[in-house]
Amino acid sequence: MKLYMTPGSCSTAIHIILEELEEIFEAHIVNLPAGDQFKPDYLAINPKANIPALARPDGTVLTEVPAIAFWLGKARGRGKLWPKDIENETRALELMTFVAGSIHGHGFARFFAPGNFCPDSAFHQSVKAQGRALVEKTFSIVDKALEGRTWVAGDFSVADAVLFYVEFWADKVEIALPANLLRHYRAMLDRPAVSGVLREEGYRPEKLGQRVEM
Incomplete structure (x- = not known):
């Protein structure tokens, strides 16, 4: 398989899942700031011009994090x-x-790319503030759902890797995690596959997860 990814992005979730499954795959870096996603060779693979994309053993390509995670979780590693x-x-x-x-799509997208929501740079700070507020609101919803449990759906699953990437983003931009999300985030950081992926993508996992909860 081939994973088309950008370090530190939502594709980190798929990278983690592949490592947790001990899959053999090739990682291909798509440089989003340089506009690699719009180049003809990548558009031939993924006309949506986004990441991640996963080329499967039969040559077909999957896109969108939830869909790729679902297929990997269900079809690979005997569904473990x-x-x-x-x-x-x-x-x-x-x-x-x-x-x-x-x-x-609604929270972090506004925080990271306010220009996509308002072309006037004079309003970008207010768009970013709106994004931060949306992240905090949505985090509180997930935090309540995680009450009394370590993992999202019973045992560890692909859903935990998907949740991890937004927790990781929050850590990077200093958005404090609620207590249950922080516990989940730290449990993820303790997994060897997760720390290994972070190191491969240029991060120091031992420096993460230190921030106290909201």
């Missing part, structure tokens, strides 16, 4: 990273779509 009962399956899908669509 996918929940075994319908309730936990549903909760995993619920969490992954909420992370990608709301926490990332």
Whole structure:
């Protein structure tokens, strides 16, 4: 398989899942700031011009974090990273779509790329503030859902790797995590595959997870 990724992005979730499954794959870096996602050779792989993209053994390509995570969890490693009962399956899908669509798509997207929401730079700080408020609001919802549990859906699953990438972003930009999310984040950082991926992507995992909760 081939993973088209950008270090420190949402593709980190898929990188973690591949390592947790001990898959053999090639990592191809897509330099988003340089505009690699718009180059013809990448558009031929992923016409959506985003990351990640996963080229599977049969040559077909999957895009979108929740979809790639679902396929890897269900189809690879004998399904060991996918929940075994319908309730936990549903909760995993619920969490992954909420992370990608709301926490990332509405919250962090405004924080990281305010120009995509308002072309007038005079309003960019207010757009970023709105994004931060949305992240904090959505985090509080997930935090409540994690009450009394270590992992999102019973045992560790692909959903935990998906949740991790927005927790990681929060740590990087100094948005404090609520107590249950912080506990989940630190549990993820303790996993060898996670710390290994972070080092490969240029981060020092021992420096992460130090911030106190909200």
